[in-house]
Amino acid sequence: MKTMPPIVVLAGGLGTRLYPITETAPKAMLEVASRPFIAHQLALFARHGIEKAIYCVGHLGEQIESFVGDGSRFGVDVRYSYDGDRLRGTGGAVRNALPLAGDEFLVTYGDSYLDIAYAPVVEAFRKSGTPALMTVFRNDGQWDTSNVEYQNGKIIAYEKKALTPRMQHIDYGLLVMHREVFDAWESEEPLDLSTVLGGLVEAEKLSGFETTTRFYEIGSLDGIADLDAHLNKMK
Numbered sequence: 001m002k003t004m005p006p007i008v009v010l011a012g013g014l015g016t017r018l019y020p021i022t023e024t025a026p027k028a029m030l031e032v033a034s035r036p037f038i039a040h041q042l043a044l045f046a047r048h049g050i051e052k053a054i055y056c057v058g059h060l061g062e063q064i065e066s067f068v069g070d071g072s073r074f075g076v077d078v079r080y081s082y083d084g085d086r087l088r089g090t091g092g093a094v095r096n097a098l099p100l101a102g103d104e105f106l107v108t109y110g111d112s113y114l115d116i117a118y119a120p121v122v123e124a125f126r127k128s129g130t131p132a133l134m135t136v137f138r139n140d141g142q143w144d145t146s147n148v149e150y151q152n153g154k155i156i157a158y159e160k161k162a163l164t165p166r167m168q169h170i171d172y173g174l175l176v177m178h179r180e181v182f183d184a185w186e187s188e189e190p191l192d193l194s195t196v197l198g199g200l201v202e203a204e205k206l207s208g209f210e211t212t213t214r215f216y217e218i219g220s221l222d223g224i225a226d227l228d229a230h231l232n233k234m235k
Contacts, residue, residue, distance in 0.1 A: 004049045008097050011110025012058030012083050026060040028110045033231035046075035048118045054100045056093035058083035091191035095182045107175040113216040121209050125176035128207035132177045135209045139170035146170050155206040
């Protein structure tokens with residue numbers, strides 16, 4: 001298999017669900033299992049063969065850069081893409097990071113801990129013939145609201161609001177994309193990644209990869225406690 005592509009990590013959110021904790025620290029720096037979350041995430045990337053990560057940062061992003069530096073002590077080459085003085089949205093943040101990401105890249109979130117093998121996901125993307133691939137998990141409403149209709153390697157429907165009973169899967173939080181996806185979104189206007197993905201579904205250009213490993217996220221106090229217990233158990 002060819003070298004693993006870099007991973008773009010969306011870590012610029014305000015973390016409003018965790019106020020007041022996130023008023024003074026970004027989510028990526030919150031302590032989980034005795035270390036800042038980002039240390040666990042970078043160790044995870046290194047373990048699965050990812051050599052380069054681009055962190056899209058905004059709110060208190062300088063704390064992340066100060067702690068992580070160039071990433072060498074975590075075994076990952078880390079670069080930073082700052083939102084600047086205006087909100088770009090998740091899609092806009094990825095678009096802003098393209099000069100650092102290259103032609104092909106993974107995308108995940110700064111509060112997600114996804115302990116799966118990344119190489120098979122990349123391989124499925126390269127075989128798919130589509131410009132983007134979404135990893136999905138058969139959630140059945142267990143961990144969060146199911147929002148994806150997935151069949152035979154294709155994403156049939158993806159919604160945040162107009163949910164249907166046919167949506168048994170959830171967006172796992174890991175994408176693989178080619179930069180051409182953003183050719184149609186050249187403007188500097190704020191752009192949500194869900195808008196980009198919705199357009200790909202409509203054009204039948206979003207393939208899927210199903211994983212059976214549950215996801216962890218630190219977007220809530222319950223999520224932090226859940227991951228803390230998992231990581232401590234893994235020790």
